[in-house]
Each structure stands twice: as structure tokens, then as C-alpha cells.
Amino acid sequence: MTMKILKLLSVAFLFWQVPEAKALAPKDSAATYYEVENIPLPDGLIAETGAIGFMPDGRFVACFHRGEVMMYSPKTKKWKRFAEGLHDPLGVLVVNNHEILVMQRPELTRITDTDGDGEADDYQTVTDDFGLSGNYHEFAFGPIADKQGNLYISLNLASNGAGIRPEIRGKYDSLSRPGRMYSCVPYRGWVMKLGKDGKLKPFAVGFRSPNGLGFDAEGKLYVSDNQGDWLGTSKLFHVEEGKFYGHPAGLIWKEDFPRVVPITLPVAKLDSMRTKESIQFPHGYFANSPTQPVLDNTGGKFGPFSGQMLIGDMDHKYVIRLLMEEVDGAMQGACVPLSFGAKMRIGNNRLVFAPDGSLWVGQNDHGWAGARGIQRISWKGQTPLDVMAMNLTPKGFDLTFTLPVDKETALELANYKFRRFYYEYHQAYGSKQFDVQDVAVKSVVLSPDGKKVSLELAEMKPGYVYELKAGDITSENGNKSLINRLLCYSLNRLKK
Amino acid sequence: MIFKVSALCCPKINSYLPGILKQSLKVFLICAVTIFFLSNQTAFAQRDTTITLKVLGGLQFDLPRFAVRPNTKVTVILDNHDDMAHNVVFTKPNSRLKVVDEALKLGDKGAKMDYVPNSPLILAHTKILEPGRTESISFLIENEGIYPYVCTYPGHGYVMYGAMYATTKALPPLEKDLNVPEGQRLGTPNMADHSGHHMAPASPHPYPLEYPLLYRTFMPDCGPAAIAVALNPNESYCFDAGKCYLRYAWSGGFVDNTDHWKGNGNKLAKIVGSVYWKDETGFPFKAGKNQKIPTVHFKGYHLTKRLPAFRYMLDEISVSETVKLSAKGNGIIREFTFKNNPDVLFFTTGNPAGIKFTFSTGKYKNGVLEIPAGTARLTITSTRI
Numbered sequence: 001m002t003m004k005i006l007k008l009l010s011v012a013f014l015f016w017q018v019p020e021a022k023a024l025a026p027k028d029s030a031a032t033y034y035e036v037e038n039i040p041l042p043d044g045l046i047a048e049t050g051a052i053g054f055m056p057d058g059r060f061v062a063c064f065h066r067g068e069v070m071m072y073s074p075k076t077k078k079w080k081r082f083a084e085g086l087h088d089p090l091g092v093l094v095v096n097n098h099e100i101l102v103m104q105r106p107e108l109t110r111i112t113d114t115d116g117d118g119e120a121d122d123y124q125t126v127t128d129d130f131g132l133s134g135n136y137h138e139f140a141f142g143p144i145a146d147k148q149g150n151l152y153i154s155l156n157l158a159s160n161g162a163g164i165r166p167e168i169r170g171k172y173d174s175l176s177r178p179g180r181m182y183s184c185v186p187y188r189g190w191v192m193k194l195g196k197d198g199k200l201k202p203f204a205v206g207f208r209s210p211n212g213l214g215f216d217a218e219g220k221l222y223v224s225d226n227q228g229d230w231l232g233t234s235k236l237f238h239v240e241e242g243k244f245y246g247h248p249a250g251l252i253w254k255e256d257f258p259r260v261v262p263i264t265l266p267v268a269k270l271d272s273m274r275t276k277e278s279i280q281f282p283h284g285y286f287a288n289s290p291t292q293p294v295l296d297n298t299g300g301k302f303g304p305f306s307g308q309m310l311i312g313d314m315d316h317k318y319v320i321r322l323l324m325e326e327v328d329g330a331m332q333g334a335c336v337p338l339s340f341g342a343k344m345r346i347g348n349n350r351l352v353f354a355p356d357g358s359l360w361v362g363q364n365d366h367g368w369a370g371a372r373g374i375q376r377i378s379w380k381g382q383t384p385l386d387v388m389a390m391n392l393t394p395k396g397f398d399l400t401f402t403l404p405v406d407k408e409t410a411l412e413l414a415n416y417k418f419r420r421f422y423y424e425y426h427q428a429y430g431s432k433q434f435d436v437q438d439v440a441v442k443s444v445v446l447s448p449d450g451k452k453v454s455l456e457l458a459e460m461k462p463g464y465v466y467e468l469k470a471g472d473i474t475s476e477n478g479n480k481s482l483i484n485r486l487l488c489y490s491l492n493r494l495k496k
Numbered sequence: 497m498i499f500k501v502s503a504l505c506c507p508k509i510n511s512y513l514p515g516i517l518k519q520s521l522k523v524f525l526i527c528a529v530t531i532f533f534l535s536n537q538t539a540f541a542q543r544d545t546t547i548t549l550k551v552l553g554g555l556q557f558d559l560p561r562f563a564v565r566p567n568t569k570v571t572v573i574l575d576n577h578d579d580m581a582h583n584v585v586f587t588k589p590n591s592r593l594k595v596v597d598e599a600l601k602l603g604d605k606g607a608k609m610d611y612v613p614n615s616p617l618i619l620a621h622t623k624i625l626e627p628g629r630t631e632s633i634s635f636l637i638e639n640e641g642i643y644p645y646v647c648t649y650p651g652h653g654y655v656m657y658g659a660m661y662a663t664t665k666a667l668p669p670l671e672k673d674l675n676v677p678e679g680q681r682l683g684t685p686n687m688a689d690h691s692g693h694h695m696a697p698a699s700p701h702p703y704p705l706e707y708p709l710l711y712r713t714f715m716p717d718c719g720p721a722a723i724a725v726a727l728n729p730n731e732s733y734c735f736d737a738g739k740c741y742l743r744y745a746w747s748g749g750f751v752d753n754t755d756h757w758k759g760n761g762n763k764l765a766k767i768v769g770s771v772y773w774k775d776e777t778g779f780p781f782k783a784g785k786n787q788k789i790p791t792v793h794f795k796g797y798h799l800t801k802r803l804p805a806f807r808y809m810l811d812e813i814s815v816s817e818t819v820k821l822s823a824k825g826n827g828i829i830r831e832f833t834f835k836n837n838p839d840v841l842f843f844t845t846g847n848p849a850g851i852k853f854t855f856s857t858g859k860y861k862n863g864v865l866e867i868p869a870g871t872a873r874l875t876i877t878s879t880r881i
Contacts, residue, residue: 008611017638021665040537041702042702042703043702044699044701044702044703045582045701045702046700046757065757066700066701066757067711067712067752068701068702079702081702081703083712084701084710085709085710085712085723086712087711087713087714088761104712105712105720106712106720106721106737106738107721107794109796110796121798121799121800122796122797122798123794123796123797123798123799125737125794125795125796126739128721128794129737132719132720132721132738133720134720136553136760136761136762137579159579160579160628161553161577161578161579161627161628161760161843162553162760162762165714165720167718167719167720167738167739168719168720168736169720180579180627180628181579190577194606203558203669208697209595228579228580228744229627254562282604283607283650283735284603284604284607284611284650285603285604285606285650286605287602288651290636315650315651325778330727336752361632365655366554367553367554367759367761368554368555368651368655368656369651369653369654370553372660427625428580428626428628429580430581430607432607432608433604433607436604451665466623467604486810
């Protein structure tokens with residue numbers, strides 16, 4: 001006991017005596033808070049992961065590019081085949097311990113182990129009521145289920161990097177063939193809703209490569225899309241029935257849409273028709289190819305961000321946290337990296353929370369920079385210093401932190417560097433950042449509880465991304481540093 | 497120049513020399529260098545070469561490497577037929593990853609700079625080319641060496657690259673060339689080599705192959721919702737899950753999905769073996785006395801000991817179809833069951849050469865089988881003659 005106190009005292013003395021000693025202490029980093037574990041893979045597996053999920057009994061299920069559906073028992077650490085022979089499965093929804101729904105290229109399939117031997121023997125076509133031209137880019141994603149039991153899937157456009165096949169499925173229409181990405185069979189470029197009556201209906205249009213669907217805590221549907229033609233940067237949309245989200249090719253399947261080549265419509269006209277994204281992910285340095293949005297529904301088992309959504313990215317060793325809010329009747333907000341440390345790989349195509357609250361990530365590098373495999377990320381129980389919320393105010397932003405912050409660093413204006421810019425909505429592939437300007441922070445006020453700073457900015461202009469690079473803000477006691485410091489808020493609407 | 501040549505010649509000469517001559521190596525080298533240098537006067541006269549680099553899907557250049565002679569004015573035409581934007585950057589030897597890292601560090605400034613850093617390691621580069629664009633660049637390569645080329649668009653640089661050899665010598669074998677991306681270097685074992693043999697191909701999965709075996713994949717001469725089934729390692733068929741009928745059957749192997757699985761998925765699976773029967777008459781069923789072409793809906797399949805029974809609808813008629821190998825192995829048996837078929841059905845076989853059909857029920861005339869109303873089961877056997 002005495003020894004312990006002596007030890008503590010000597011450590012305290014060391015720190016007191018040498019101010020620099022603080023720097024000698026292990027640096028506060030993401031790895032302090034999260035553990036990343038590589039899940040062992042079976043021999044012979046090319047782990048290009050297309051879909052992952054958890055069975056009610058705790059088994060992990062994963063679909064891979066070569067058509068395998070494999071089950072992994074976290075208890076025994078053994079893999080077992082559940083199904084095979086699928087065509088590029090890119091989504092799974094678990095029904096029960098014997099049954100899953102899988103989205104593969106040609107159809108949504110109910111895959112069931114009817115005889116209880118652990119391997120599927122029945123593959124029921126749930127819906128194939130959409131077109132296939134045979135163009136390689138016509139990937140299909142989903143399904144996810146809403147609270148009423150309706151299912152949602154999303155259908156990629158075709159790419160003019162390749163043609164179509166001599167035999168196709170569905171009605172052919174060449175109207176949108178001009179342009180980079182096209183929709184020559186129904187309902188390419190759409191999010192589709194499958195009602196309980198088994199009928200697949202067009203739900204919303206204007207997507208290019210919507211590789212991820214998810215619901216937030218309130219049941220709002222979000223769909224990600226990838227930078228390209230008509231997408232200046234990658235985006236996340238709040239998707240509602242009947243709306244148009246920007247890529248014009250799929251419009252040809254919209255009822256009452258005139259017989260015109262969509263890309264010949266004036267951009268201003270298309271722009272006025274579209275519903276803007278909730279979040280833009282600045283291309284390159286923030287995200288290249290965002291993937292699947294998932295809700296942290298762990299009730300705190302994965303750290304302090306329960307109730308928020310996360311999304312993966314193909315090219316960054318982090319997932320992205322989505323800080324959304326309703327402003328003037330529409331959802332908008334910020335994205336911020338959630339780092340887990342150096343062990344995290346890139347290629348984070350699919351995300352799912354395990355029953356124990358750990359996050360499982362399925363990685364893919366198919367035709368894209370990425371990685372292969374499965375990683376499990378668990379929270380170690382300590383709260384990192386992070387931005388919990390970024391809320392728009394009439395004159396700037398409020399940042400709410402996970403912990404009370406150090407007054408001195410939090411009130412330092414230089415610790416909040418804002419820039420703003422916009423990405424253009426146009427036919428060209430991607431967009432540079434236009435009208436880039438630094439935005440001065442005029443004042444910073446810290447709340448009495450030390451957890452919120454209110455920033456007043458020199459200018460708030462709608463239609464811009466406000467990018468914040470935060471400095472070395474520390475926690476109240478000085479021993480924690482803000483870990484994720486890049487926040488990009490899509491300011492579509494001002495707060496009135 | 498002399499240093500360069502001697503550096504290249506030394507190990508080679510050394511390894512070829514009998515031990516006794518090694519003492520006079522210095523003298524020998526000087527001679528060799530002189531001869532080499534003199535011969536260069538003609539061999540290394542500046543020349544022009546034009547190379548077209550196409551972008552394939554899946555972040556690949558069509559040429560994983562190419563060779564020019566030293567002292568060449570190289571013109572590279574980058575032809576971007578992909579659906580993503582790309583550039584190409586030629587770097588000094590051993591500098592690809594450094595340049596890729598520098599490009600990534602450009603951060604938000606990258607787009608304006610075509611993702612090309614200001615770096616002394618870069619020899620030449622194109623702009624970022626949108627899909628469908630081409631650009632030509634020219635530069636002089638004086639010295640022998642291996643010059644990497646790479647797309648520095650964010651995320652591409654670690655996989656989308658190749659190597660320009662400036663050399664007069666033979667290149668190392670492609671499969672051992674670490675300057676080439678792994679996918680293009682290694683390829684994958686070609687299952688086609690096994691056709692005609694009874695040796696089962698190596699499994700591309702984390703389990704051994706078992707038969708019957710099924711893949712949903714892109715097949716030739718079929719709609720895009722195709723199912724390839726191997727009844728055993730040698731006998732296979734293709735079912736069209738869009739149009740709901742058997743398209744063709746083949747012998748000698750199954751399918752090779754290597755090319756389809758690689759890259760962007762545009763390539764078809766390859767048939768291993770030879771097709772001995774193909775349905776040339778189109779969708780076989782007609783319904784009712786008026787011989788209406790029914791609307792079809794694919795409903796899935798059930799596996800019994802791995803053998804699939806396909807389910808589909810012909811208007812309101814439920815059909816299941818199981819394809820089996822005949823007992824002698826010289827044909828296939830198609831077993832149908834029907835439900836809710838109060839009217840007559842017609843099934844067209846046509847008269848394909850080398851195939852004899854037999855039927856468990858119905859009247860067969862001029863290549864058309866009339867299936868009586870209410871038939872619950874039908875077997876069609878096609879035998880190779």
C-alpha cells in the first residue's frame with residue numbers, strides 16, 4: 001500500500017517537476033479506446049465481402065464475391081458453408097436462424113435451410129421484377145426492412161464503359177443511353193420498395209451507384225451514392241417516396257416524364273427538380289466511396305455515439321460518423337471520421353453491429369482500392385474526447401463534445417479553422433471545389449458545463465460545405481486530446 | 497553512362513565467368529564497357545515510340561508493363577474508356593509509392609492539381625481524364641531502368657499501375673515481375689486445361705467442389721439471369737432464369753468463372769468442354785388450344801442432394817423442372833411437374849441434329865409434343881445418337 005502511494009507520488013512529482021513530461025505520457029489516440037481484431041478466415045476464401053449480418057443465435061453470416069454464403073461461430077471460431085452459387089451477392093437481411101434474404105445481381109432471393117442440416121436447400125425468388133441488360137455495372141443492393149416489414153433495394157445504373165448483352169431481361173428503352181451512366185431497363189437508378197403483397201414498386205429515383213441503404217433511429221431511410229457524373233462528390237440522401245435525387249438517367253422510368261433524353265434537360269431544370277443530399281463527403285481526402293450506413297443501436301456498448309449512424313468508406317482506415325439534424329424541415333448535417341487506430345484496414349464495404357455491441361466490418365477490394373477480410377472493432381470502455389454533435393445556429397455552429405473540454409484550448413479561436421466551398425451539380429464526372437474561402441470565427445463561447453462551444457462565423461452561406469479543421473482541444477483535465485478533427489457540414493439550409 | 501553500363505554488366509559477366517578469369521575481371525570489364533559503349537552509338541540512337549495505354553475496368557491499365565529502348569522519345573496516349581476518372585503519371589525508378597503518397601497528401605488541393613504533386617520524382621503525367629477522354633504526353637527516356645507508371649487519382653494508386661522498362665534485354669517472366677500488379681501478374685489457374693480429363697479442377701472456394709454444382713453467373717447465349725449447373729465434373733447445362741427454359745447442354749467440363757470474377761464482372765463465364773445440344777427453337781411451351789405464349793415468372797429452385805429443381809410459372813400454371821443425367825450418361829432427362837394446367841400444353845423440341853427425344857406421355861409430331869390437359873408429370877429424355 002505504502003509502496004503504491006510512493007509510486008504514485010513519485011510519478012506525480014515527475015510530472016510536476018517537468019512540464020514536458022506530459023509529452024512523454026502515451027499519446028492519446030483512437031487505439032486507446034477501440035480494439036481492432038482480424039477475424040480468421042477459412043483457407044481458400046477470397047474474402048471480397050459483399051454482405052454481412054448476424055443470425056439470432058449469434059452466428060455471423062457473410063456473403064462473398066464468388067457467391068459463397070458462409071457462417072462463422074464467434075464461439076467456436078469455425079466457418080461453415082450455408083449457401084453457394086450466388087451471383088455477386090451484395091446485401092443480406094437475416095430472417096431467422098435458418099433463413100436469410102440475399103440481394104444478388106439478378107434477384108432478391110430467400111435462402112432457407114429447410115431440413116435443418118445447416119446448409120440451405122431452398123432458393124426462392126422473392127423478386128426479380130427489374131431489368132438486367134447484362135451491363136456489369138448493374139449491381140443491386142439491400143434489402144433493408146422498415147418497421148412495417150416493407151423491403152427496400154437499390155439498383156445501379158449501367159456504365160457506358162461497356163455495352164449490354166444481346167439478350168436482356170425487361171423492357172428496353174434507349175432514351176438515356178447518351179451519357180456516362182444509363183438506365184436502359186427498368187428501374188435502373190432507382191430505390192425500389194417491395195410491399196408485403198410481394199409487388200416491387202419504384203420508390204425514388206436519381207441514383208447512380210447507391211451502394212448502401214440504412215434507417216436511422218426514427219426510421220428515416222438513407223441511401224449513399226458515389227461521386228461521378230452528376231455527383232460532384234459522394235453523398236448521403238434522406239430518401240422519401242416519389243423524390244428525385246439528382247442523376248437524371250433513371251428519370252425515363254418515371255410516370256409522366258416526357259420523352260426526352262434526360263441529360264439534354266437544362267441543368268437548372270434538373271437542379272430545381274432534385275432533392276439535395278443530407279451530407280456531402282468531400283472527395284479524396286475525406287471519403288472516396290462511402291458504403292453502408294448503419295445505426296449504432298448498441299445502447300452504449302460501442303461507446304458514446306449510440307443513436308447516431310456510421311458509414312464505411314472504401315479508401316479510408318476509418319468509418320464515418322454522421323451528425324444529422326433537421327433544419328427548416330430537411331435533414332442535413334456533418335460527417336466526421338471515427339478512427340479505430342492503425343490496425344483498421346481500408347475497403348470497409350459492409351458494417352453490422354454484433355449482439356455484444358461490437359462493430360463487424362466486411363472488407364472488399366473488388367475492382368477498387370480496398371482490402372479483403374473481416375474485422376471486429378470493440379469499444380474498450382473509456383470515453384474519447386470527440387465531437388458528439390455539430391448543430392447549426394443562426395450565426396454559426398454549436399459543437400457538443402463527449403466530455404467537458406479544457407477552457408483554454410476550447411476558447412482559442414485558432415483551434416477552429418473553417419473553410420467553405422461547394423461542389424457543382426453537373427453532368428461532368430465529379431467536381432472541383434468551387435468558391436473556396438476561409439471563414440473567420442468571430443467568437444467562441446463555452447457552456448457552463450464545459451461540453452459545448454458556440455462558434456460565431458463571419459458568414460453563413462447556404463449551398464456550401466463548411467469544413468472545420470479543429471486544433472488540439474483537450475479535455476478538462478488535459479489528459480485527452482480531440483481525436484477526430486475534420487468535420488464537414490453540408491449547409492443546405494440556414495437556421496432561421 | 498559508363499557507370500551505368502558497368503553496373504548493369506558486372507553481375508552478369510561475373511556469373512558467366514569461369515573462376516580463373518575472375519582475376520582479370522577488371523581488364524575484361526573495361527573492354528566490355530568499351531565495346532558496349534561503342535555499339536551504343538548505333539543501337540541507342542534516339543528513336544520515337546508511341547504506346548497506347550487503355551484503362552480497363554477494375555482499376556487496371558491494359559498494359560501491365562511495356563518495354564522501350566533507352567534513349568527513346570516515348571509518346572503515351574492514355575485512353576480512358578473506364579467509367580471513372582483517371583490519370584497516368586510516369587515516375588523515376590522505385591518512386592511509385594512515394595509519388596502516390598505525395599498525391600494523397602495534396603488533400604483538398606488535389607483535384608485542382610490533377611492529383612499530381614510537384615515532385616522531382618515525376619517524369620511526365622497526363623491530366624485527370626474523364627471517362628471517354630484521351631490525352632497524349634511525350635517525354636525522353638535516356639537511361640536504362642524500370643520506370644513505374646501509376647494513376648494517382650485518390651484510391652487508385654495502390655492498385656492501378658504498371659512498369660515501363662527501358663532496356664534492350666528480355667523482360668523477367670510476367671508472373672515473377674513484382675513491378676506489375678498482383679492480379680495482372682498472377683492471373684489464376686486456367687480450369688480449361690482440365691477439360692476432357694476426369695481430374696476435378698481446384699476449388700476456387702473455401703470448400704472442395706461437390707457435384708451437382710451450380711453457379712448463377714453471366715453465360716454466353718443466354719439471358720443475363722443465367723444458371724450454370726454441373727451434374728458431374730463432365731456434364732453440364734445452362735438454364736435461363738429470366739426466360740425460364742433450358743438453353744443448352746455440354747460435355748467435357750463445367751464453367752470457368754475466372755474472368756467473370758476478376759475485374760468488373762463484364763466478362764462471361766467460359767464453357768469448359770463442348771456444347772452438344774442447344775435449344776434453337778426458343779421458349780418451348782405454348783398454352784391452350786390457341787397455342788398462346790405464356791407469361792413466365794421464375795420462382796427459384798430447391799436442392800435435393802444438391803440437384804436443383806427449378807420452379808416457374810407459365811401464366812397460372814406452376815411448373816417444376818429437374819434435369820438429370822440419363823442412366824447411360826449419353827443424354828439428359830428433363831422431369832416436369834405441372835399444377836393448375838386444365839388445358840393442353842405444347843412443347844417444341846425442334847429437330848436438332850444428333851439428338852433423339854422420347855417422352856413419358858403426350859403426342860409427338862413434327863418436333864412438337866402435345867401434353868394432355870391435367871398432366872401432372874412429364875419426362876423428356878434427349879439422347880445423343
